Structures are given as C-alpha cells and as structure tokens.
Amino acid sequence: MFRNRTDAGSRLASLLREKGIEADVVLAIPRGGLPVGRAVADTLGVPLDVVAARKIGAPSNPELAIGAVASDGTVWLNDSIIDSLDVGDEYVERKRAEEAEAAADKLERYRRDRPPLDLEGKSVLVVDDGVATGATTTACLRQVRDAGAERTILAVPVAPPDTVRKLEDEADEVVCVETPQYFGAVGAFYDDFRQVSDAEAMSYLSDDETGASA
Known part of the structure; x- marks a missing residue:
C-alpha cells in the first residue's frame, strides 16, 4: 500500500x-x-x-495497554481493562509518572x-x-x-x-x-x-x- x-x-x-x-x-x-x-x-x-506519549502496560502483561500518558502528564486510561484486571491506583499513578518522565526525556533528546x-x-x-x-x-x-x-x-x-x-x-x-x-x-x-x-x-x-x- x-x-x-x-x-x-x-x-x-x-x-x-x-x-x-x-x-x-x-x-x-x-x-x-x-x-x-x-x-x-x-x-x-x-x-x-x-x-510523545508512552503506553502504560498492565502489571502482568506490559504489552497490554491499560492507558497512555503524554510527556506533560496528560493521561488516558482504559477504565474497563483497569477494573477487569483489578489494577490498583498506586500502580497506575506510579507507572503514569514513570512513563511521562520517559516521554519527556525523549522529547528533550x-x-x-x-x-x-x-x-x-x-x-x-x-x-x-x-x-x-x-x-x-x-x-x-x-x-x-x-x-x-x-x-x-x-x-x-x-x-x-x-x-x-x-x-x-x-x-x-x-x-x-x-x-x-x-x-x-x-x-x-x-x-x-x-x-x-x-x-x-x-x-x-x-x-x-x-x-x-x-
């Protein structure tokens, strides 16, 4: 194509x-x-x-996106997957911060x-x-x-x-x-x-x- x-x-x-x-x-x-x-x-x-944005992966399957976060911390979360996997708020917030920092580092580079x-x-x-x-x-x-x-x-x-x-x-x-x-x-x-x-x-x-x- x-x-x-x-x-x-x-x-x-x-x-x-x-x-x-x-x-x-x-x-x-x-x-x-x-x-x-x-x-x-x-x-x-x-x-x-x-x-830039980075995927937020599930705890047991990093390739499965439970959300994504942009370099400024703007986030999108797939609430249905988060609820079905019983992913805790602490995990989501920790990964959000980590991935946002990684996206910001990429843009700076x-x-x-x-x-x-x-x-x-x-x-x-x-x-x-x-x-x-x-x-x-x-x-x-x-x-x-x-x-x-x-x-x-x-x-x-x-x-x-x-x-x-x-x-x-x-x-x-x-x-x-x-x-x-x-x-x-x-x-x-x-x-x-x-x-x-x-x-x-x-x-x-x-x-x-x-x-x-x-």
Whole structure:
C-alpha cells in the first residue's frame, strides 16, 4: 500500500491538500511519525515539532495497554481493562509518572536546545505512520488540546475503522488515507517498515529551519 514512510507522508499530504486542510504546525509522534511528518510539513510549508506519549502496560502483561500518558502528564486510561484486571491506583499513578518522565526525556533528546513550539490558538496536525489501538495517540491529542490548540487534526496513512471512530471523539478531525477492514498491524501496509533510529528521527527535525526559529 505504501512504499515507505516518506511515500506515505506524501500521499497523506496530498489528501490533506485535496480536503483543503491547513495547519500552523505539524507535530509528529516519534520515531516512525517523523519521516511522515517531514513530508507533510514540507508540503504544507509549516514547522515540524514532536509530541510523545508512552503506553502504560498492565502489571502482568506490559504489552497490554491499560492507558497512555503524554510527556506533560496528560493521561488516558482504559477504565474497563483497569477494573477487569483489578489494577490498583498506586500502580497506575506510579507507572503514569514513570512513563511521562520517559516521554519527556525523549522529547528533550530530540529537540536538543530547541524550545517547543507555542500551540496556543493554533491549528495543529498530529501525524504518525499509522494507528492500531490509538492509546498513545489519544494521550498525544489530549496534550495538544490542553496546550491551547484551537483546532486539533489527526492525520495518518492507515488505521482500522473502529480506531478512527474512537479518535474522532478526541480530535476535531481525523484524516486517514486508508482504513482497511482487516488490519493486523501498521507495518503490514508498508513495503519498507524498517525501524527508524533516534539519529534518523532527529535528522528530520534538524532539517526544519522554520521550526527552529518559530
């Protein structure tokens, strides 16, 4: 479906243009969202920055998300799973603090000495290379909204229809190139879905002279 993340970003940018969607800022979710976000930001002619969240895993199964938390502590919790697993408040709060700190550390490492872009009153595009469950995406969208964005738009190349419907409650608009009924995993829709290294991810940010001076 997509050759690689840059191809996906170009196709996503074309769809945004077709829909007449404009933005003041593109925020990519590292690491895989950065090559996609770079293509979108370049096409729209706006700064590129990052937004990050981390999954909060269940006590007995770290891969099972009971929630997610953004770098500023903004949290989304799956109350039904938490209740069914009888996860205690102390565990949730401890993991929330740990994962928020890890997300903040990642952003600081990526931005280096650059301050975050001001989102107050802005139209903000949140971009990733795809969405599966939407847990970390939800936390990112809530952080952007809490930062004062006037309009929050999620733009991704691929996501399952049920996840898109859920995320439409979190964003003002969701734009998705493909919404296959039979999903599996994001990587199944790319010819090249190799892992993006930290160094490569940061290179997409360092290309953004506009964002550095914004």
